[in-house]
Amino acid sequence: MSGVAAHYGRVRGVLDQITAALESMGLDPATGVDPAVLAPADEFHLGGHEATMALTASLGIDTDSSVLDVGCGVGGPAREMARTYGCHVTGIDLAREFVYAAEGLSLMTGLESLTTFEVGDVTVLDRGDRAFDAATMLHVGMNVPDKPLLFEAVAAALRPGGRFGVYDIMRTGDGELGYPQPFAADESDSHLAAPDDYVSALESAGMEIIHIIDRSELVGRVVKRAAEGPATPLNLGLVMGREFPTMFANLRTALQGGVVGPIEIVAEKR
Numbered sequence: 001m002s003g004v005a006a007h008y009g010r011v012r013g014v015l016d017q018i019t020a021a022l023e024s025m026g027l028d029p030a031t032g033v034d035p036a037v038l039a040p041a042d043e044f045h046l047g048g049h050e051a052t053m054a055l056t057a058s059l060g061i062d063t064d065s066s067v068l069d070v071g072c073g074v075g076g077p078a079r080e081m082a083r084t085y086g087c088h089v090t091g092i093d094l095a096r097e098f099v100y101a102a103e104g105l106s107l108m109t110g111l112e113s114l115t116t117f118e119v120g121d122v123t124v125l126d127r128g129d130r131a132f133d134a135a136t137m138l139h140v141g142m143n144v145p146d147k148p149l150l151f152e153a154v155a156a157a158l159r160p161g162g163r164f165g166v167y168d169i170m171r172t173g174d175g176e177l178g179y180p181q182p183f184a185a186d187e188s189d190s191h192l193a194a195p196d197d198y199v200s201a202l203e204s205a206g207m208e209i210i211h212i213i214d215r216s217e218l219v220g221r222v223v224k225r226a227a228e229g230p231a232t233p234l235n236l237g238l239v240m241g242r243e244f245p246t247m248f249a250n251l252r253t254a255l256q257g258g259v260v261g262p263i264e265i266v267a268e269k270r
């Protein structure tokens, strides 16, 4: 197992843990769960649900769209897109445990016919005869050293005119990061890059940049609201284990120091 897969595969029984948390909240997963309830545990990126909606608003997704979500995690963004736009989403992720949980959570929320999840490495996508109408990638590029290779793989899976929404933690300043981070146990699996590096890799993969937006304000608002709100048994500790608070504290320090920032880039395949 690669270091990245091991980092994200540290919790065994993710689906069981989320199920137990739902039951402790008085919900019965067997009779169906509102997908919005899952957001604190299944949207594994800064700004959660709000950031997903912000990213996907300009991708031209509708009920006829087939969307690829690279590095889908336990499938929160895929389910939110399916629920909001009525599209079909294919999620691909390295972590087998996450893919298993993603399938279970889609069944629980009645979104199994609009979402498909596969175990795979997004830098070696098996394109088959698929040409997706849009693609998304939320908080994944930090684990991928070769971004030109990654974006070439995504571009090859998109139809001409299809849009690609990237939302990553990018390097925005000098300085060291403390580890573990939510995206890497140590420096060896951390491949942060600056927005300019993303832009040149996207352009060299045949994509045109539509916009670049710093989502710091959105993230600050969502993090403040979560900190002020009641604690919920549903949280990313269920997905990443007991060290998650330390990981998040290290990320928060880097964000506050301007070393990294949550950056959205939307590009279109020529």
Ligand SMILES: C[S@@+](CC[C@H](N)C(=O)[O-])C[C@H]1O[C@@H](n2cnc3c(N)ncnc32)[C@H](O)[C@@H]1O
Binding pocket: 004, 005, 008, 042, 043, 044, 045, 070, 071, 072, 073, 074, 075, 076, 077, 092, 093, 094, 095, 098, 120, 121, 122, 123, 137, 138, 139, 140, 143, 144, 182, 183
């Ligand atoms: C921080 S999580 C984000 C998950 C999801 N995009 C979300 O926002 O909820 C990063 C995910 O990227 C996946 N990942 C990292 N590198 C990958 C690769 N080369 N191929 C497929 N998945 C990858 C990890 O397994 C992990 O699930």
